[in-house]
Amino acid sequence: MLHGGALSPIPISSSSSSSSSLFLRCLNPSLLKPKRGAALFKTFAMAASSDDPVREWILSEGKATKITGISSIGGGCINLANRYDTDAGSFFVKTNRSIGPSMFEGEALGLSAMYATKSIRVPKPFKVGPLPRGGSYIIMEFIEFGPSRGNQSVLGRKLAEMHKAGKSDKGFGFDVNNTIGSTPQINTWTSDWVEFFAEHRLGYQLKLALEQYGDFSIYEKGQKLMKSLRPLFEDVVVEPCLLHGDLWSGNVSSDKNGDPVILDPACFYGHSEAEFGMSWCAGFGGSFYSSYFEVMPKQPGFENRRDLYMLYHYLNHYNLFGSGYRSSAMSIIDNYLRILKA
Structure with missing residues (x-):
């Protein structure tokens, strides 16, 4: 969802958007003048640094001498x-005051996996950790964005x-569970894709809808769809x-x-077509798909599975x-139940 974890457009100069938040403010010891000699100042600066793990990492492992x-x-x-901004370059830092490091650890592992493919540019993650008074942080490469989303x-x-480069011999899933926005995303390794998608993608969301809204209708219809998916994957x-x-x-x-950059992943190993599940608000055009399918050829029945992958995100x-998204989800479920005669 975006660099700050929300589902709203981002400004070009950053990878997240909002104007109403409390921001992390860190004390910069270099701006203070010691009143009782260098020893006292050094002690104060060390205390301030140890209370701020972001600053501490930047001034040590980040190889900066000043912020x-x-x-x-x-x-x-x-x-x-x-x-x-430092004398060793700029860093991008995200913080969360209420969620522990596990969310950012999942993001960092996803970024690292994508980075390792040496294909599309992603910000390189450097450090994840807890904040002293609760919450967590992630430090990563700061990428200066261009004036557009780049060439489709x-x-x-x-x-x-x-x-094509990022493959797994463990099956479908990921080494850790992560989040899709703030929703947990279960990534238990599974050898069968239909089973994985039905249970850990559709099934998990349907259970949340039942627990949160008491929505028995969408839950029961969704369960019926989950058990009827295999014909959509014949000859695939x-x-x-x-x-x-x-x-x-x-x-x-x-x-x-002008080179493309992708951010804020919810990574896992899955069917390549599932990547287009957010295409309803991605703006992918014809040139995007034609170039994609030159490298990853389109498989039989692609068009028949597109709405299935959108359903997860709806x-x-x-x-x-x-509830603004309920009708879209229900419409897709009903349509597949008719097609599959389930």
Whole structure:
């Protein structure tokens, strides 16, 4: 969902958006003048640094000797975001005051996996950890964005190259559970894709809808669909490909050279077509798909499965943001039940 974890457009200068948040403010010892000598100042500076693990990492492992500026670049409904400028370059830092490191650990592992494919550009993660007074942080590479989302054709080709390069011999899933927005995303390794998608994607969201809204209608119909999916995958070879997992327009940008950049993943290894589940708000055009399918050829029945992968995200939006997304989810379920005669 975006760099700050929300589902709203992002400004070009950052990877998250919001103007109403409390921002992390860190004390910069270099701006203070010691009143009782260097020893006292050194002790104070060390105490301030140890109380701020972000600053501590930047001034040690980040190889900076001073932080020249800290600026808020917004935050979503989940996280806050800041740019740290230093004499060793800039860093992008996200913080969350209420959620522990596990959410950012999942993001960092996803970014690292995508980075390792050497295909499409993603921000390199550096450090994840807890905040002293609760919450967590992630430090990553700061990417200076260009004036547009970049060339759609190049985006399609590079995304396909990532899918082709990122394979798993463990099956479908990921090494850790992570989040899709703030919703837990279960990634238990499973050898069968239909089973994985039915249980850990549709099934999990349907249970949330039942628990949160008491929505027996969508739950029961969804359960019926889950048991009827296999005909949609006849004559299809499904290989576990590394997926960004939440690829919508807010998570796609370009760097200052115009090369595409993708952000804020909800990574797992799954059917490559599942990457297009957020296409209803991704803005992918014809040149994107034609370039993608030159690298990853289209499989039989692709068009018949597109709405199935959108359903997962419509259900997630329903659970996150309310009834405005229910009708879209229910419409897809009803349509598949008719097609599959379930």
